[in-house]
Amino acid sequence: MIPAPFRYLRADSAAHAVDLLGEHGDEAKLLAGGQSLLPVLKLRLADPAVLIDISRVPDLSYIRVDGDEVAIGAATRHRDVVESEELRREVPLLPHVAGYVGDRQIRHRGTLGGSLVHADPAADLPCAVLALGATFVVEGPSGQRRVDAGEFFQGYFQTAVGADEILVEVRVPRTGGAGWAYEKFVRRSNDWAIVAVAAVDGRVALANMGETPLRATATERALAGGASPAEAAASAAEGTSPIEDMHADRAYRAHLARVLTERALVTAAG
Amino acid sequence: MKIGTTVNGAARQDEIEDRLLLVHYLRDRCGLTATNVGCDTTSCGACTVLLDGESVKSCTVLAAQVDGREVTTVEGLSADGADPHPVQAAFRQEHGLQCGFCTPGMVMASVSLLRDNPKPTEQEVREGLEGNFCRCTGYHNIVRAVLAAADGVSS
Amino acid sequence: MSVMGTRVVRVEDPRLLSTGGVYTEDLRDPRLTGALHLGFVRSPLAHARVVSVDAAEALAAPGVVAVLTAADLGLPAAPPMMPNFNPAMTLPALAGDVVRYAGEPVVAVLCEDAYQVEDAVGLVDVEYEPLPFVVDMRAAARDEVLLFPEAGTNTVCTFGAEELDEGLFEGCEVVVTREIENQRVAVASMEGRAGAAVPDDDGRLTLWLSTQAAAMSQGAVAGWLGLGPEQVRVITPDVGGGFGAKIGADPEHVVLAAAARHVGRPVRWTETRSENLVAMCQGRAQVNTVTIGGTRDGKVLAYRLDVLQDAGAYPRFGAFLPALTTMMAAAVYTFPKIETRARSVVTNTTTIGAYRGAGRPEATHAIERGLDLFAAEIGMDPAEVRRRNLIPRFTEPHATSTGGFYDTGDYPEALDRALWASGYDDLRAEQARRRERGDEVQMGIGLCVYVEITGAPLGPEASEVAEIQVHADGTATVLTGTSPHGQGHATAWAMLAHEETGIPIEKITVEHGDTDRIPDGTGTFGSRSLQQGGVAVQQASIELVELARQRAAQLLEADPSDIVLDKDRAALQVKGSPTSAVTFAQLAEKEPLGVKTKFVAPGPTFPFGAHVAVVDVDTRTGKARLRRLIAVDDAGTVLNPLLCEGQRHGGFAQGAAQALMEEVRWDADGNPETSTFASYPFLSATEVPSFELVEMATPTTYNSLGAKGIGEAGTIGSTPAVHNAVVDAVAHLGVRHIDMPTTPQRVWTAIQEAAR
Incomplete structure (x- = not known):
């Protein structure tokens, strides 16, 4: 099966992605690893006219300790979460759970942000970040805002990220030696x-x-x-x-x- | 749109439809038909290839997304028809294939697995291949083949 | 040195492992240049009247060449495939006025490009008027909703007793009875269905098909098109698994052929997995009511098997499966009285066909699950109950009251070997300890002793053809009527030809599956290939040596009786005079050297075996995990253990998957719930262990190899063994039966209900 036709655009920064979203409105969807989105498109459960690829935005893929939190770029792949020494030390639950996502091939492509924004209630990572009490950094035309985990997941496949916004970072509290x-x-x-x-x-x-x-x-x-x-x-x-x-x-x-x-x-x- | 890729070591340029899936790019544009499509839902792994050395399911990657990147299929595993790759040799020796349809994807998934974990246990092989379905072998000889290849690779 | 019985690695593999096989979709044959791509508009409803088809928007879309309905192609419905089927239940190539299952093809769409097909299929507007539907076979049997009103019933056919014997269980101290479901499963070959058709200039049609039996597909397609078989050439590319479902002609195959003739251009078709899981024939789908009566000391006196078979929407091979199920009802036991009765009904579901075992696994499952119920009722170990009822070892054919004619068998030995290899007593001791401790994870041990029928003919005789040709360069070609799709015939048949002629294995090429090259071949199904097709190759090779001997005698001016075969040189020489010799190649240089032969078997053979399964069941969640599977599968003499073991492994996994997880389902509205690999629980490597194989080989006397069939045995033995093990794990909690698949929720529910 193959998706319905769409235009493929590549964003080179988060701001660029926001611009493109503004330009194409509801017609557009963000594409990161594509491991949830492409099957949806192939089964023709959705048919966006434009895909905006954010998987190559360099400043969306990182893991760094920042005060009491670890900040993770939204386009960080599951594999990188699984293998991150910082995360294994500071937030061991998260890399452990990321290892349950899909299979190896899917973890080589899929991203943390993609999985969270897809917001499948049966998925692994939304459950983990909710338990961790993560904070979500969302960027839109009027700049960045922060959303608590408790407000992020709003319904079946729905999050607090607006149609003109992009999730740029997930901040998870350092749990250290907690069970x-x-x-x-x-x-x-x-x-x-x-x-x-x-x-x-x-x-x-x-x-x-x-x-x-x-x-x-x-x-x-x-x-x-x-x-x-x-x-x-x-x-x-x-x-x-x-x-x-x-x-x-x-x-x-x-x-x-x-x-x-x-x-x-x-x-x-x- | 235009993309430039390196497929099995050879650089190429192609004009493609934006929605073209990597697997169809490989099969229909590059003429590499070993990689098969076994499902619609990123479940079966028959289409597994290496993207910059990591296993991915080529039915769930756009050709547009591999612009500037390197793809390896089973056809490119053993350079210039030289000796088979240890994983290919082990699959034959251990009878790790029957109808052959899942095989190219299974081999590429195994190659990727062994790169990351050169000495896996049986359980790690089974978990490492959870994204690749086979209807013929019951996985028994596939697992043996990967373990045998691991022994061969490291010795 | 003989290669017979040795682990020769496959000659097929270097290609499959490097450039990959050439499956139908991989064909780059010049005849297919510019081929159109075929797609189908399929019914979204289980049962509906087709009110109208509006193709205007689709026809205006890019690349669309034709949008065709049943009327456009003028294809008749296919008559019932068996004489005892209800004649009103015919199979359309494309639905006419009525659709009878979700997924049924209604309209064919032809496009220039494969990517355009899916777009165009979505643009065809079909208006449906929903009809009442029935997806459950028990409900269908009540005839309240009829699929074919003109038939007046949903019953396709019946088998066995018309009146049940009310006195069957007289004199029994104990009688147990239970309805046991053998659920519908998807065949799910990794390659789905595919084909390519080219209308030739001379009016013939060349058809590449992913099939297990080219000649049968040729006959079926040609017959459906109203052509003579010689008007259709079927060529079989590499086939990515079949498991029984790639036999004959499906409606899509006929539409493919008809569409190519209609537009006068080559056409190709590959179904998607989502189509495959709703429209390729599925398997099993029986409800078996089992009644067993006997004595408290474990002797069974009478057995009744009452079969209800779901045939799906259109009767095909599935409606016939009960004939095999009832025939094999006698199983491996000496039951004095056996009564069988069966009925096949149509439902608004995907058509049922053959699937690995086809009718025999259902028979084995019914009695093996039933015997455990009987054992539980009398409080006896299931192994002991089986021992007390097994047919003793026999070397002369054993006729059963249900029509079986077992060639050779030693069932007690098979059971003993399996029990010994499993460490049965230790397993029971471990189970007792866990029960005593009240562990959360309990273990279950399940047994199955089986006999099955292989190489049964679909026509008047059990036979297969073979031809061997030697070429001047020293190579040889074997043409076989069998049709490998993973079984390794290229290796096995080369071994057989090598063994007789000495021609090196690597110089022997095996060809199959082209009806122009091998017009009278049969194919690969029913575990028939080695015992008929392989034997035919052996026979052809022997005849070839004899022909070569005659020619060598002439050439070397010796008496044929003085000519001996030198296998090391693949040459014929005068006895005692090695310099006076001529090779097969040299003979072939002088005049074509080849023979063609047919082997006719005296009848089908009956392989048998015993399986022991060990499962762990988490009693708090109900989840069962297969820990061990120990198997004796006696299929007579083994030609190549590597190939034989491969067949067994695959069968075990498929059989275990049926016991544990697989099931095709519809929701309350008649929508398929398992139409992708994300929803259909296809087993992965993490859900099975490595298997433990025990050897046993009781040759048949029916062929020179002593070989029986091994293709389906693993599936037949493993399903009941694993199923029995799951129930056994929670038996001490009061559970007697859980239907398959033994899902966590079902196991958990059974535990809860037993505790009440």
């Missing part, structure tokens, strides 16, 4: 999660338990109150509204969320 874990439940290793749980430093996020990745707030409260992993995990599915599909119905997903949360918390507690 962390990622529990992903799949039938095949390279599938999207049926349910996944990321836990770090007392924060817990769930993948595929609603239209966006969700914080397990009741669990987090229980943990803060001194509950054991099993006790805290009992409320992991509270407030969630998972889909039903051929892999799992609602009750089973809720059950998985509890089991995986308990396992993640036990691992994180080390």
